[in-house]
Amino acid sequence: MSGHPVLNAFHLGAHRLRNRAVVAPLSRVSTPASGVPTAAMARYYAEYAQGGFGLVISEGTYTDPHYAQAFTYQPGLIDDAQVAGWRAVVAQVHAAGAKMFCQLMHAGALSQCLPQTAAPSPIQPLRHKLKNYGGEGPWPVPKAMTALEIEQAVAGFAQAARRAAAAGFDGVEIHGANGYLIDQFLTHTTNQRQDRYGGSVAARATLALDTIAAVKQAVPAGFTVGLRLSQGKVNDFDYQWPDGQNTARTWFSLLAQSQLDYLHFASEGRGYRHGCVLKDGTVLPQLARDITGLPVMVNGGMHQADLAAQVLDERQGDLVTLGTGALANPDWPNKLSQGEAVQPFQPEMLTPDVTIESTWAWRRNQSVGAAV
Numbered sequence: 001m002s003g004h005p006v007l008n009a010f011h012l013g014a015h016r017l018r019n020r021a022v023v024a025p026l027s028r029v030s031t032p033a034s035g036v037p038t039a040a041m042a043r044y045y046a047e048y049a050q051g052g053f054g055l056v057i058s059e060g061t062y063t064d065p066h067y068a069q070a071f072t073y074q075p076g077l078i079d080d081a082q083v084a085g086w087r088a089v090v091a092q093v094h095a096a097g098a099k100m101f102c103q104l105m106h107a108g109a110l111s112q113c114l115p116q117t118a119a120p121s122p123i124q125p126l127r128h129k130l131k132n133y134g135g136e137g138p139w140p141v142p143k144a145m146t147a148l149e150i151e152q153a154v155a156g157f158a159q160a161a162r163r164a165a166a167a168g169f170d171g172v173e174i175h176g177a178n179g180y181l182i183d184q185f186l187t188h189t190t191n192q193r194q195d196r197y198g199g200s201v202a203a204r205a206t207l208a209l210d211t212i213a214a215v216k217q218a219v220p221a222g223f224t225v226g227l228r229l230s231q232g233k234v235n236d237f238d239y240q241w242p243d244g245q246n247t248a249r250t251w252f253s254l255l256a257q258s259q260l261d262y263l264h265f266a267s268e269g270r271g272y273r274h275g276c277v278l279k280d281g282t283v284l285p286q287l288a289r290d291i292t293g294l295p296v297m298v299n300g301g302m303h304q305a306d307l308a309a310q311v312l313d314e315r316q317g318d319l320v321t322l323g324t325g326a327l328a329n330p331d332w333p334n335k336l337s338q339g340e341a342v343q344p345f346q347p348e349m350l351t352p353d354v355t356i357e358s359t360w361a362w363r364r365n366q367s368v369g370a371a372v
């Protein structure tokens with residue numbers, strides 16, 4: 001399998017990646033309540049670099065002390081201790097030959113831990129909080145953010161990006177996917193504002209565009225800034241952008257004029273073909289690539305070597321990101337180059353909880369089982 005297109009090097013912004021295999025952001029609920037990354041997390045992230053991935057994107061990291069935090073035991077980037085914790089993580093990833101970006105996340109209405117949440121409009125989110133992340137029962141009804149609170153959220157992203165650069169990260173990914181704050185603004189069912197942040201399809205992208213501009217201004221030249229988008233949401237995996245290509249074309253045209261360095265499409269829960277292909281057959285990442293001219297990351301079952309080869313060969317995307325496939329195979333690129341079998345992901349590796357300890361325990365059992 002050494003000729004697989006995933007194994008070809010790629011230039012992303014100022015960075016040369018040794019291949020096109022990327023670890024997708026994976027929240028691990030493994031940080032102390034201080035939000036300071038630990039030595040265990042450094043070892044965990046370094047395993048992906050040692051396993052051959054060219055780029056590792058961190059788990060979603062909260063950006064301000066107000067309404068951003070998604071769950072207890074989430075890492076943050078709002079103080080110097082958190083910067084120091086991340087610096088040790090990034091150093092180990094770099095030492096093993098990979099680049100690392102930090103995913104910057106604001107939970108908005110989908111916080112498992114904050115008693116008072118804030119979102120574009122006071123609409124109770126669908127379904128229930130996520131038990132795996134310490135949540136229980138219905139989501140609270142969020143307060144509608146004031147213009148000042150929106151500006152504070154944007155400033156939080158910018159300040160966190162500045163801290164990410166100080167920690168040694170090579171870039172940041174703004175989390176605009178999966179139903180969190182920026183996605184809540186993009187989505188008409190959760191954004192019913194009549195000010196500059198709501199109304200038309202274009203106006204609903206204002207928060208995303210303001211955030212990109214503020215982050216770009218905050219970071220040094222050569223520091224990469226990406227945006228993750230999705231159709232599905234953690235509390236509604238089946239959600240699809242409502243009017244086919246029109247919404248997509250509007251947003252991609254606006255993003256083409258921003259200073260963004262890459263786009264990343266998430267397909268959580270239902271796989272790539274459901275998450276990234278519209279009913280009329282339009283492949284969203286490919287359309288984004290055509291309209292913006294930006295490098296695009298694709299996601300959703302990309303540990304399947306034939307699917308990854310197809311999306312790269314057909315220029316649907318430029319890089320593939322692995323979530324569950326990387327959890328089960330932290331050495332997926334090395335396995336691919338050596339033609340070794342890939343371990344299937346099993347949900348048990350996230351039990352009894354989503355922490356990295358559970359993953360390590362599962363991986364140990366697998367290798368014991370394999371040796372017997």
Ligand SMILES: Cc1cc2nc3c(=O)[nH]c(=O)nc-3n(C[C@H](O)[C@H](O)[C@H](O)COP(=O)(O)O)c2cc1C
Pocket residue numbers: 024025026027028058059060103175177178228266267268269271299300301302303321322323324325326350354
């Ligand atoms: C345990 C777990 C944690 C996740 N945490 C995040 C996160 O912090 N940010 C994010 O954008 N996506 C997150 N995701 C979604 C993944 O990045 C990815 O989109 C999803 O697993 C689908 O890709 P796959 O088919 O390769 O698993 C998470 C997924 C899992 C399984």
